[in-house]
Amino acid sequence: MMLEPSIDVLQEKVKSKYTLVILSAKRARQLSETKDLQVENPKSQKYVGMALEEVVAGKLYLEED
Numbered sequence: 001m002m003l004e005p006s007i008d009v010l011q012e013k014v015k016s017k018y019t020l021v022i023l024s025a026k027r028a029r030q031l032s033e034t035k036d037l038q039v040e041n042p043k044s045q046k047y048v049g050m051a052l053e054e055v056v057a058g059k060l061y062l063e064e065d
Contacts, residue, residue, distance in 0.1 A: 004043055005056040013055050014062060020055070027051035027060055 007017075014020040028047035031037065038059040042050045054060035 004049075005052055009056055010052060013058070019062060023060065023062055024048055024051040024055065027054065 010020055011017070014023060025048065028051045031047040031050055037050060038054050039050070039057050042053050044050050044053060051060060
């Protein structure tokens, strides 16, 4: 079973796997409460998957210090 988006594509956007997990988990919680999705027609039905799709689309990112 192939997961989308792949970890390789995600790490091009966010270098640290730990940071990626924290970022997507926080966004997934927001999505569950607000349903304010920033990508159209997500492939995933789950909030974490939708958050990861937002990362790949460049809609969700982490500002560097």
